[in-house]
Amino acid sequence: MLDCIIVGAGPGGVTTAYHLAKKGHSVLVLDKASLPRSKPCGGGVSPAIAKWFDFDFTPVIDNSITQVQYTWKMGDPVQAPLKNVQPMWMVERSAFDSFLVEQAVKQGAIVKPNTEVTSIQAQSNGWQVNTKTDTFAASYLIGADGVNGPVAQWLGLGDHQYTLGATLEVPTSKPPEYLNRAYFEFGLLKNGYIWNFPKSKGYTISGGILRGNKANSAELKQQIYNYATEFGLDTSKSSYCEYPLALWRENRTLHTQRALIVGEAAAILDPLTAEGIRPSIWTGIKAANAVSQSLQGDTNALAQYTEIVKQEWGADMVLAQRLAGIFYQFPKIAYKVGVKRPAAAQIMGKILCGELKYGDITEQAVSRLKKSLIPGMK
Ligand SMILES: Cc1cc2nc3c(=O)[nH]c(=O)nc-3n(C[C@H](O)[C@H](O)[C@H](O)COP(=O)(O)OP(=O)(O)OC[C@H]3O[C@@H](n4cnc5c(N)ncnc54)[C@H](O)[C@@H]3O)c2cc1C
Known part of the structure; x- marks a missing residue:
């Protein structure tokens, strides 16, 4: 019997796997996608994550942002250097996520792609996890299956508040002129904003609706394309993809008997900015600590996980939500x-x-x- 099964090989799940394996626990990660897989995402990553790992992320940093430009309806621009902060990393998600998988595997985690988890069953001493062809057993289960995954729901922890995001990947024939500049547009998209991140192969334009319950998919698409056109980009070879966003809500429980949820399965997204990678990774670290302590007999460790995430991340997200409420209204x-x-x-x-x-x-x-x-x- 394994110590832990993790459903989902995104940043949240793989971080949990990395840290559990590093502590000497047996870990299996199951992902329904074939890896590497892409994920609709701007790919802006806070360099604050570096301190949580003992390897160097340089191989997967496409470029770094030292300057931001804000606009209102494509006009009234403000440019500002990012002073006193480390440059924000720009990554291609498929490369970034598969690099994390490699690191977890090096620590001893087993990662199985093309393996969709179809159901779970609680056992007296852990969990049975079922796929179409196999069953696996472990003492602990982690749901890290993202915003669309079923595990949080199966565990009775899935009371999420969804909105909508989308990305438009626009390839360019040569690298963007200002690879160090990120663009944020606040006037075009109602109840949200558009962020445009340059990468060496082109631009990733993302839009997120962050306020209200009725996300308008047609408007989201139209405004992202409007933005791209006004920005002067040729969208004939671009690809557009919509994806739900799960915003943080107060008083959420993230654990149950021998199971935890992490990352966007736990709806950790920042409701003002839609930042999700750093909090997914952070919850992965906290989840690994909790499961490790629980394996060593600490009966309160999983409940502590919920409390730590609520206090150290959730409390700040409640303020972010308050700010977002006024900001986007x-x-x-x-x-x-x-x-x-x-x-x-x-x-x-x-x-x-x-x-x-x-x-x-x-x-x-x-x-x-x-x-x-x-x-x-x-
Ligand atoms: C348009 C958009 C732009 C964004 N831009 C940014 C940004 O610039 N910066 C930032 O920090 N965040 C951004 N985010 C948020 C960020 O992409 C997510 O928060 C992050 O990917 C969450 O990581 P995760 O590990 O929790 O889940 P995911 O990365 O979604 O990984 C979940 C994994 O679970 C697997 N899975 C699902 N169901 C099953 C199943 N039944 N069995 C097995 N496997 C399963 C999936 O295949 C997937 O690989 C953006 C999001 C959107 C939608």
């Missing part, structure tokens, strides 16, 4: 007071690089926005 004013001012441009840059806690800025930002919304308010 009154985007024009938010752009003026929350993005355009030189200090705000830096703060936004830090948020996007994962180097700022929302707790440090939310009160001030909300009060600044309210003052602009309500004339005469001090």
